[in-house]
Amino acid sequence: MNFWRWLGLLPLLLLALPALAHGPLHEQITNVTAELSLRPNDVPLLLRRGELNRLDERWDAALADFQLAKQLAPANPEPLLGLGRLALDQGKLTDATASLTRFLAIQSNHVEGHLLLARALVRNQRASNAVEHFSRALALSTEPRPEWFIERSQAQFSQGDRHLAEALAGLDEGVAKLGPVPTLQLAAIALEMRRQGFDAALQRLDTILASSERKERWLLRRGEILELGGRPGEAVTAYNAAREAFEALPLRLQRSLAMLDFRRELDAKLAALPASPKTLPTK
Amino acid sequence: MTIKLRLTLALLLTSLWLSSPLSLAAAEKLTRGPYLQMPTTNSMVIRWRTEKERKSYVRYGLTPATATNLVRSPGVFTEHVVQLTKLKPDTRYFYSIGYDTNKWITEVGPDFSFLTPPMPGPARPTRIWALGDPGTANTNQMAVRDAFYKWSGRNPDLWLMLGDNAYSDGTDAQYGKAVFDLYGALHRQVALWPTLGNHDALSASSPTQSGVYYDVFTLPTLGQSGGLPSGTEAYYSFDYANIHFICLDSQDTDRSPHGVMATWLRADLDSTAREWIICFFHHPPYSKGGHDSDKKSDSGGRLWEMRENILPILEAGGVDLVLCGHSHDYERTFLLNGHYGTSTNLTSTMILNHGDGRSDGNGVYEKPAILTPNKGAVYVVSGSAGQTEAGKLNHPAMYLSLKKLGSLVIDIDGLTAEVKFIGDKGQGRDYFTLRKK
Ligand SMILES: [Fe+2]
Numbered sequence: 001m002n003f004w005r006w007l008g009l010l011p012l013l014l015l016a017l018p019a020l021a022h023g024p025l026h027e028q029i030t031n032v033t034a035e036l037s038l039r040p041n042d043v044p045l046l047l048r049r050g051e052l053n054r055l056d057e058r059w060d061a062a063l064a065d066f067q068l069a070k071q072l073a074p075a076n077p078e079p080l081l082g083l084g085r086l087a088l089d090q091g092k093l094t095d096a097t098a099s100l101t102r103f104l105a106i107q108s109n110h111v112e113g114h115l116l117l118a119r120a121l122v123r124n125q126r127a128s129n130a131v132e133h134f135s136r137a138l139a140l141s142t143e144p145r146p147e148w149f150i151e152r153s154q155a156q157f158s159q160g161d162r163h164l165a166e167a168l169a170g171l172d173e174g175v176a177k178l179g180p181v182p183t184l185q186l187a188a189i190a191l192e193m194r195r196q197g198f199d200a201a202l203q204r205l206d207t208i209l210a211s212s213e214r215k216e217r218w219l220l221r222r223g224e225i226l227e228l229g230g231r232p233g234e235a236v237t238a239y240n241a242a243r244e245a246f247e248a249l250p251l252r253l254q255r256s257l258a259m260l261d262f263r264r265e266l267d268a269k270l271a272a273l274p275a276s277p278k279t280l281p282t283k
Numbered sequence: 284m285t286i287k288l289r290l291t292l293a294l295l296l297t298s299l300w301l302s303s304p305l306s307l308a309a310a311e312k313l314t315r316g317p318y319l320q321m322p323t324t325n326s327m328v329i330r331w332r333t334e335k336e337r338k339s340y341v342r343y344g345l346t347p348a349t350a351t352n353l354v355r356s357p358g359v360f361t362e363h364v365v366q367l368t369k370l371k372p373d374t375r376y377f378y379s380i381g382y383d384t385n386k387w388i389t390e391v392g393p394d395f396s397f398l399t400p401p402m403p404g405p406a407r408p409t410r411i412w413a414l415g416d417p418g419t420a421n422t423n424q425m426a427v428r429d430a431f432y433k434w435s436g437r438n439p440d441l442w443l444m445l446g447d448n449a450y451s452d453g454t455d456a457q458y459g460k461a462v463f464d465l466y467g468a469l470h471r472q473v474a475l476w477p478t479l480g481n482h483d484a485l486s487a488s489s490p491t492q493s494g495v496y497y498d499v500f501t502l503p504t505l506g507q508s509g510g511l512p513s514g515t516e517a518y519y520s521f522d523y524a525n526i527h528f529i530c531l532d533s534q535d536t537d538r539s540p541h542g543v544m545a546t547w548l549r550a551d552l553d554s555t556a557r558e559w560i561i562c563f564f565h566h567p568p569y570s571k572g573g574h575d576s577d578k579k580s581d582s583g584g585r586l587w588e589m590r591e592n593i594l595p596i597l598e599a600g601g602v603d604l605v606l607c608g609h610s611h612d613y614e615r616t617f618l619l620n621g622h623y624g625t626s627t628n629l630t631s632t633m634i635l636n637h638g639d640g641r642s643d644g645n646g647v648y649e650k651p652a653i654l655t656p657n658k659g660a661v662y663v664v665s666g667s668a669g670q671t672e673a674g675k676l677n678h679p680a681m682y683l684s685l686k687k688l689g690s691l692v693i694d695i696d697g698l699t700a701e702v703k704f705i706g707d708k709g710q711g712r713d714y715f716t717l718r719k720k
Contacts, residue, residue, distance in 0.1 A: 025481075028451065055481075055583065112491045143492045146514035147536075147543045174514075179505045181514030183547050211505075211512055212554040252653045253556060256601070 025056040043073045047082055054086050062086050077106040081113060088120050096120040111141045115148065118155070127155040138173070149174030150187045157191060164195050180207040189225075198229030214253075216245040220266060232273050239270050311337070311388050314361075315463050317380050318470035320501040322400050323508045324372035327474070328501045329380065331363045337382035339363035347391040350377045353384065364501065373401040395471050398440075403509050403522035406558065410435065411526075411693040413563065415445035415608025416480065418453075418461035419669035426707040427668045427690050428465065434709045435692070438473050441523055445608035445665065446480025446534070446565030448496075453483035455495045461669075462499075477502075478530045479517065480565040480608065481582065489517045489535030502530075511551040518544050520551050526695060527557035531564040531593065533607075538588040545596060552600030558654075558719065559695060560597075563606040567664040568594055569626070571684070572610030572674035577625040582609070591623050599656045603700065603717060606691065608666035612674060613685040613704050615713055618648040618659035622680060629679050635659040639682055640715030647716035652698055661717060665691040665704065683713050 032049040039045060050065030063086060070079035080103035087096035100117040107113060114137035121130035134152035138144050149171055156167035171188040175181065185204045192201035202225055209218045219242035226235035243266060246254065253259060316331030329341050336359045344350035356365050363380070370376060377396045381387035389395050401407055412431060417424050449457035463470060479489060479496055487494030492515060502516040509522025510529070517532040529551060536544050552560070568590030570576045576586040586609075597605065598620055618636040622629055631637075636659065638645035650658045662680070668690045676684035688707035693700055698719040704712045 057580065057583065111493075112488065115490060141491065143497070145490075145492055145517070150543055178514040179512060181505075181512050182550050183514060183543050186546060186550070208550075212550075213509075213556055214554050217553050250556065252558070255653045256655045258599070258601075258654075258656050 025052055028052050029056065029058075041072055043069045043076060043078075046072070047078055050079075050082050050086075054082070054089060057089075059086065059090055077103050080106075081110070081116075084113070084116055084120075088116055091123075093120050093124040097124060109140055111137045114140065118151070122151070122155050122158075127158045130155045135170075144174075144177060146174060146178060146181050146183050149178075149184060153187060153191070161195070164191055167191055168200075175207075180211055182208045182211065193225070193228070196229070198225055198231075201225050214245070214249070216242050216249070216262065219245055220262070220269070223269060227269075227273070236270065236273050239266060239273070242266055243270075311335075311382065311386070313388055315459060316363075316470065317378075317389065317395070318463060319397055319472070319474040321503055321508060322397070322474045323503075324400050324402055325370045326366055326368045326507075327370060327376070327397060327399065328364060328366045329378065330365075330501065331380055331388075333361050333363065333382070333388075336361055337363070339365050340381040340383060340386075341365045341367060341378055342381070342387070342391075343367055343376050343378035345374070345376065347377045350379060350391045362498075370399050372399050374399050394468065397472050397474075400508070400522075401524050403557065404525065406525040406695075406697045408694070408696045409441070409524050409526060410437070410439045411561070411695070412439035412442040413445060413606050413665055413691040413693065414442070414668040415606070415664070415666035415691070416447040416611055416670070417444065417668035417690075418447060418449035418457065418482070420450070420457070420461040420465060421669065423671075423688055423707065424461065424465060424669040427688050430707050430709040431690050431692070431705055434705050438469060439692075440473070441528075442469065442473055442475055443528075443563055443606065444475060444477040445563055445606055446478045447482040447608060447666075448477055448480065450482055450669070452485040453480075453495055454486045455499070457486075458495055458499055475500075476521070476528065476530065478564050479532050479534045481534055484534050489532055492516060511547065511554045513547050513551075518547065520555075522555075522557055524695075525558040525697075527555040527560045529560065529562040529597075529602075531562065531589075533564040533566040533585050533589050533593075538585065538592055540592040540596070545592065548593070548596050549600070552596070552602075558652075558698065559604075559700065560600065560602045561604045561606065561693070562597055562602050564589065565607060566609050567607035567614070567662070567666075568605070569616060569622070569662055569678050569680045570607075570610040570614055570664050570674075571626070571676055571678040571681075572612035572614055572664060572666070572686075573672040574610045574674075576678070577627070594623055598660060601654045601656055601658070602660045603650065604693065604702070605660055605662045607662070607664050608668075610664050610674060611666045611670050611672040612664065612676060613667055613683070613687055613689060613713065614664040614676065614678060614681045615683050615704070615715070616662040616680045617682050618650075618661060618717075619680055620657050620659045626679050634680070640717070642716055647718045650717065650719050652719040661702070661715065663691060663702070663704075665689070682715075685712060687712055 029052045036045050046065045046069040050062045053062035066079045066082040080099045084096050084100035097120045104113050114133040118130040118133035153167040153170045156163040168188055168191050171184050174184045185208050189201045189204050205222055209215055219238055223235040223238035226238055312334035314332045314334050317329050320328040338359055339356040341354045342350050343352050354365055354367055375396055375398050377391050379387045379389050379391045449461040483496045487496035503519050504514055506512040510520030513519050517536050520529045566585040566589055574581050579587050617634045620635050622633040636648050640648040667688050671686045671688055689704050692703045700717040703714045706712045
């Protein structure tokens with residue numbers, strides 16, 4: 001290739017440079033804008049730039065991109081999803097709800113669509129409607145996240161104590177689907193304690209104990225639940241088990257500041273209960 | 284059927300002597316892998332991709348000659364996921380992949396072998412290789428890779444990718460080039476542990492746990508490799524010898540101090556008994572490189588939130604090293620504790636050791652061997668495994684800031700960690716020691 005033909009390629013090469021740099025969002029926006037200058041009505045490109053603008057918190061630019069995409073392709077639901085995400089980010093909950101509802105009317109099996117709408121509804125004090133959409137997302141997803149089950153249980157519980165059983169059942173659905181995940185069980189324990197379901201709370205705690213290499217803190221928690229349940233004798237047993245677990249730790253772990261606090265806490269709990277050693281033996 | 288479901292359905296046919304000769308089906312087009320994932324002390328996941336839909340077979344054994352234990356996953360796929368189970372810890376296995384009992388795609392030999400992790404707890408010399416923002420698939424990335432290979436002279440025991448693993452959008456084709464092809468030989472022998480970067484997130488969604496990143500990796504959700512179950516591949520932990528690794532999602536997961544990830548992190552830190560804690564995620568809490576951690580608006584507040592919300596939990600849990608990328612440079616702090624504000628709020632008391640951390644300089648960084656909260660951590664931005672970019676590089680928490688290509692090597696031997704930043708021509712551009720006593 002001769003020099004002049006190389007030179008002819010220069011503008012193209014210059015155009016490609018930002019792409020090679022792969023820099024932050026604004027560079028990607030510049031790249032897409034360059035492509036859009038050649039194809040201004042390209043809907044996928046507009047959607048992409050809208051999304052990049054949203055991520056870069058350029059709200060007005062994002063809105064303009066999504067609105068133009070919607071205008072160019074009225075039957076395409078994707079601009080509605082973009083508009084929904086954007087409005088949710090901006091806290092425009094009514095707009096978000098409207099766009100996402102319209103999106104889901106066309107794409108009723110869209111997991112993220114249901115999740116986003118559920119979140120908009122929660123923030124808009126419409127917990128009951130939100131629960132429906134969380135449930136729909138959970139039913140549609142093959143790989144749901146623990147967060148969704150917890151968000152749904154919070155939406156259920158926010159409607160009052162009469163929804164506690166429902167909220168717990170929802171968390172159990174998460175355990176059944178994902179396995180004994182401590183974050184799910186911790187959320188469930190908090191709800192069990194609220195309805196004084198001490199035995200159920202203990203059973204849940206046992207699943208965390210089983211998956212945790214270090215047991216001392218969970219055993220202490222076990223004692224606390226038993227105390228709250230009016231079973232001081234069993235609480236002493238649990239605290240003693242916590243002490244044994246603590247003493248089985250390597251010295252480097254026993255002597256940490258966090259563990260010194262733990263010992264003090266355990267001492268205080270045992271001292272407050274009848275028929276128990278007053279303090280931990282000092283090593 | 285999802286990959287995870289297929290994995291659980293993997294059928295184990297142990298010690299089955301093969302009746303047919305072990306011929307190589309060379310004509311079969313392998314389009315990705317094989318690559319290893321999710322090693323545990325007694326299992327390993329082997330994945331690969333074929334051009335045509337095929338059955339998934341692996342044969343393996345303690346020597347190439349005895350690689351006759353056969354495992355298959357039911358069904359026919361282009362994306363193959365087979366888990367070998369009932370392995371022994373700290374043991375080398377040789378394997379071959381294929382699509383029938385006499386149709387093998389790869390040879391059995393040292394190139395296709397792996398070492399299972401040792402039992403967690405006891406110390407053993409461990410080499411960790413960390414690559415931040417590698418995925419340019421260009422000569423920079425290759426130079427950084429080759430410099431490490433040459434410098435190291437051996438495989439690392441573990442390798443981590445700190446996000447932005449495949450530019451520019453983390454598509455499957457980009458992952459093919461920048462992640463699977465470029466490190467092909469290493470993938471066959473050592474499992475990669477990744478975290479999600481903003482560019483990976485352009486083709487993957489943590490909120491829905493879907494897309495390329497989640498499809499191509501098999502990561503522990505139930506503490507399979509040690510650590511507390513997280514229930515998600517977005518953030519997870521695992522053990523290797525005396526080290527506990529924590530991978531967080533700084534990109535697409537709630538970073539609030541009482542969010543689910545933070546709750547899990549607290550419980551996970553409470554549950555580990557390992558001597559070292561290394562945490563890695565993409566967005567650096569301290570940086571004045573391509574990104575500025577003082578700007579709340581930078582990257583949607585991710586750097587800021589990780590620093591303000593997550594660092595206090597990590598430091599209270601006794602974290603030793605925090606590895607990040609995102610800024611395409613190298614920035615390494617002093618031994619630091621309790622710095623959760625902007626760089627203008629850094630005080631002298633937050634720097635627990637004002638030296639270089641070097642044994643031949645003004646002394647290594649020391650921490651108590653007793654796992655104690657808030658005794659200091661070193662924060663490293665190592666985001667130049669594929670490109671560099673301009674920045675002020677003047678964060679006052681940094682001992683050293685460089686606009687240089689390179690990757691990070693951590694050698695842990697008992698209670699000593701030697702950390703080195705190796706340049707694209709094998710230059711030792713930084714080094715420091717963290718010692719517990
Ligand atoms: Fe990044």
